[in-house]
Amino acid sequence: MKAITFEGAGDADVLRLVDEPMPEIRPNDLLVRVRAAGINRADILQRQGFYGARPDFGDSLVPGLEIAGEVVEVGPKAEGYKIGDRVMAIVGGGGYAEYARVDSSMCMPVPDVLSYAQAAAIPEVSVTAHEALVHLGELKAGNWVLIHAAAGGVGSAAVLLAHAIGAKIVFTASGEERIARVTALGGTVGVDYRKQDFLSAALEATGGRGVDVVIDFVGGPYLDRNLRALAPGGRLIQVGILGGTEGILPIDLLVHRHLRIIGTVMKSRTFEEKVAMTARFQKHWHSAFVDGALKPIVDRVFPLERAAEAHRSMEASENFGKIILSMDEASQSFAPLQGTT
Template sequence: MHAITIPEPGGPEALVWSEVADPVPAEGEVLVDVVASAVNRADVLQRQGHYDPPPGAAPYPGLECAGRISAVGPGVSGWAVGDEVCALLGGGGYAEKVAVPTGQLLPVPEGLELADAAGLPEVVCTVWSNVFMIAHLRPGETLLIHGGASGIGTAATQLAKSAGARIAVTAGGADKLTRCKELGADILINYREQDFVEEIKAATDGKGADVILDIIGAKYLSRNVDALAVNGRIAVIGMQGGVKGELNLGALLAKRGAITATSLRARPAAEKAAIVAAVREHVWPLVASGDLRPVIDQRLAMRDAAEAHRALDAGSHVGKILLVA
């Protein structure tokens, strides 16, 4: 088969379309013929040499895919050759084939284009596990989403809206904020021109956000605490703004607040399977009904992954960039 390899870490040009050995499904795995994958920030870190795949995962980038099962390994039940699926991966999505543990498979809901399903697993598993399983967002609460126009942000907005929450987003520019509003965002904050702490306080009569979903990390740490409501929860899922920040524990204590920081890729298979099962139970009905849809910015050929990474680096996209095999 062919896959995107990284002979040497570097810029987008480090991504090379190469012929490699076909994967073989192990016990409890299926082989998926990949129709599409999607680009995530973690792929950029891997390309740069900063984020190696977990042990046992395929060495190629790509944390999610959609396709058709072409073979089943020993001990597999409930799945058959020909099933259309999407999957959460530890790696290997930028390839023509990938072996996937059955606990990380999801059926493609009727009415959703198979390739578009590649833009769902990583984002919905990340959002559901952090915003709902850990931070316990409740109806009527305010969720502040940093990066509202990203793949994570567009999914989080739709999920939180379906859960009856009030949604605030930060994004860079009027066009992106317009798209966020179309998806259900109530409070629109242009981080290039506005202070999100002031804006969220003004929009909530001084209360602040009950839950903050943060992709920035250190740069926003102290300001996130300032923007937090009493009994609020901050879920850190990215470090685009650095890894080391100063935390005023007194301010956090006064708010009786909580901060969690999680990644998804390196979690044990059993934890990933539990998250995928929760997504299938709680999120998949929303996909089937049309209340949640992947927001696709553009589709590029998988062999052109370098161009897709340039587009992600440029930051002008809204939603997901797909790689079509």
């Protein structure tokens, strides 16, 4: 089968399209003919050597954490699916390939209204967004939430879910066009982080009270302002550290306002934790994708052999929503998709 691999950490040019052995399925696995795979920041970190040379956080050295495709083989103990079923799933690596194995408990049916490219834009970002907003952040209707990097994959998914919950959203993005697009998804107050102070905007929007939840991907440089943007009892959910790991922690504020800082990441979770996260998301949101109330946001689709170009696009923060790799021969040309598709 064709797959993307790399030897030695490096920039996007280390990615190569090669022939790899077919995955060997385990008793609880499904073998999936991958039609589309989502690209995530964790894939870039893996390529850069952040996770080391061994698949410590998965079961394949082939990159790729989320897929959509059809079942072509069913393990003897796999449950809930049969050959020919359309599925989407979070995988322990191996997504950038024509075939991938996945434990059946990690799969979700692909709604009939969605293409494979759209389905591949759901699992990783939406499960992560639900975990941060609802399970950890305890966001409820009428609450205020501050969502950083709202034009990115997880950020835009978080805006969609927060709006569906009935929360009010302060968000950061760059430029008038992106702010307008996030507003169209349900954002309440947009902040251009290059020109405006999100702390002032959050306090102004909430009448000085502060927001109930902050979803942050930046890390250290935002830590102090994120905590100052929280209302008493508020929760900072740290999903990423794109801006670095060192920041100012106002401990007095943390103590006197009864604030909580909670870290979460998908790739390093145990298999059992990933199953639980997927189940929580599916129970809460799958029906909304089935009936069309929610639609995944696909920015553009690249053919598998242009994975390096897709990585460079993500590293340049050119995307609004998800960047997808397509394995279908009929989709082997660059296909930009506008907005929610």
